[in-house]
Amino acid sequence: MLAVSQLTCQRGSRRLFSDVSFCLDAGQWIQIQGSNGAGKTTLLRLLAGLGLPHAGTVTWNGAPVRETREAWHQDLLYIGHQVAIKDELSPVENLIFGLGLEGISGSRQGVIEALHRFGLKGREDLPARFLSAGQRRRVLLCRLLLRPAQVWILDEPYTALDVHATEFLSAVIEGHLDQGGSAILTSHQTLGLRPGMFLVL
């Protein structure tokens, strides 16, 4: 269980948000909304353990995430704003190296399968600089299919996706929740997912 209690973030003299608290159990998801600059990404980074909060705690299974970093990162899959894709490498190479950096040895076959499922057939070995913004996002989102994790933190996962990919992503997230995973996502849209929690910053 991921428990967030009274999380406060301050940037200089400006308070971004204060007293954010919620609990996320297996199979639950939460959508974080807020206007531009409200601190959604900052909140997600704090949850992931990338930043230091001004006050408050984030605990995973009872242990503070910044103190049990390896255990938390083993169970966490974080997909941020930035695509983390190298232009010089093909989608397959990008994904295999991405998995390798997380200590998982991905097979070429598995990676190609994931790319096909995300509608990138025929683009497997094309240098990533030839891909459109939406296609790059899809390559990144393939990690959802390849990297097992209990908690997904997704920052604006629906950005730049077309209708087909949006539907597929929703199905993938639903499948993850069905299997007892949980998800935290930011989005400005209303999502076609099962009822979940809302947090407005």
Added chain:
Amino acid sequence: MMTSGFITALRRDLLLAARHKSEWLTALFFFVMVTNLLPLGVGPDAALLRKIAPGVLWIGALLSTLLGLQRLFASDYADGTLEQMALSPTSLSWLVAGKMFTHWLVCGLPVVLMAPLLGVQFDLPSRSLGLLTLSLLLGTPILSAVGSVGAALTLGVRSSGALLSLLILPLYIPALIFGAGAVEADLAGISPQGHLSLLGALLLVSVFFSPWITAVALRIALE
């Protein structure tokens, strides 16, 4: 599991370097140019050239390593890969060590291999050429290791290139003194053993500690 992160980071950066040759070829070309221009500027005085050769080649190596260092973490930082590395369950220090080792393979090793060729134009005797190569072989990994700490500390800072030079070049002084000193001592008829031993000690200390310090600096840069 830890070394697998090291190997992945190494293979990934080597592949990127192979696809993006201009980056490290520029650094190597810079080294060749600097060491070539100096004899032309100083004039054909064989005794003087022999005397300045170790220093010139070592300073060339320092400056060309610096060129590659700016890019060591910058592109991974800009596209979010570094964030993913920081969130990886494997140790960030090992990933950093892999990147550091690649930097040496790509920017340091070519310098070591070119040095004996370039040393010829300074009229260095073959014994000194060998010693120079040995001192660079021991010394260039120090440059990569110490430099990666500086690259991590200046990450995300505006005009980081200039700041990196100011921060790192003073830390290169011991390597420069003992590296160039080994060859100079030999030319003067003194045993270079002491210089080389100290260079080796510096190598061990910097390679042992810098991945860890770099990882800490990267986490701070990402906060």
